[in-house]
Amino acid sequence: MGRKSVEIVGLDVKGLIADLNSALADEWNATYQYWIASKIAMGINAPTVIKALEEILKDEQEHANELAERITQLNGTPITNPKKFGELCKCKFIEPPKDPSDLKKIVDDVLLAEACAIEGYNKLAEKTRGKDHVTYHLAVHIMQEEIEHEAKFELLLAKL
Numbered sequence: 001m002g003r004k005s006v007e008i009v010g011l012d013v014k015g016l017i018a019d020l021n022s023a024l025a026d027e028w029n030a031t032y033q034y035w036i037a038s039k040i041a042m043g044i045n046a047p048t049v050i051k052a053l054e055e056i057l058k059d060e061q062e063h064a065n066e067l068a069e070r071i072t073q074l075n076g077t078p079i080t081n082p083k084k085f086g087e088l089c090k091c092k093f094i095e096p097p098k099d100p101s102d103l104k105k106i107v108d109d110v111l112l113a114e115a116c117a118i119e120g121y122n123k124l125a126e127k128t129r130g131k132d133h134v135t136y137h138l139a140v141h142i143m144q145e146e147i148e149h150e151a152k153f154e155l156l157l158a159k160l
């Protein structure tokens with residue numbers, strides 16, 4: 001968008017946009033992973049797990065919004081075709097377990113996605129620190145929320 005706002009980025013902007021799009025693919029994969037799990041989860045503790053999944057997937061969608069906003073600020077285009085998610089993501093999309101009453105597996109898989117997200121945003125923060133303050137703050141902000149998600153699901157797993 002703004003010429004100056006792109007000019008002050010002390011990094012290869014194309015590469016940065018690619019990193020942001022990769023994170024965007026991960027956020028949509030996580031959103032779908034949590035959403036589909038929330039639709040099929042079964043068993044006595046399913047309501048608790050479903051509630052947690054529904055809450056967290058809203059955060060992941062918000063992360064996707066924030067990433068898309070930063071990409072357009074940098075004159076980039078957020079991924080326009082979901083077919084690209086698989087190609088661009090850094091974290092693998094994890095299908096729900098064959099047995100939808102295996103709530104432990106559902107939560108374990110969420111924890112894998114959260115761990116991968118934390119690692120990704122940590123790397124993005126390291127890469128942008130002192131070079132692109134706006135993306136740096138965004139990466140740290142999202143990472144803080146991913147850390148909260150991990151803690152929440154670790155607690156939930158201990159109760160299952």
Ligand SMILES: [Fe+2]
Pocket residue numbers: 027030059060063117142146
């Ligand atoms: Fe996220």
Ligand SMILES: [Fe+2]
Pocket residue numbers: 056060114117145146149
């Ligand atoms: Fe998360």
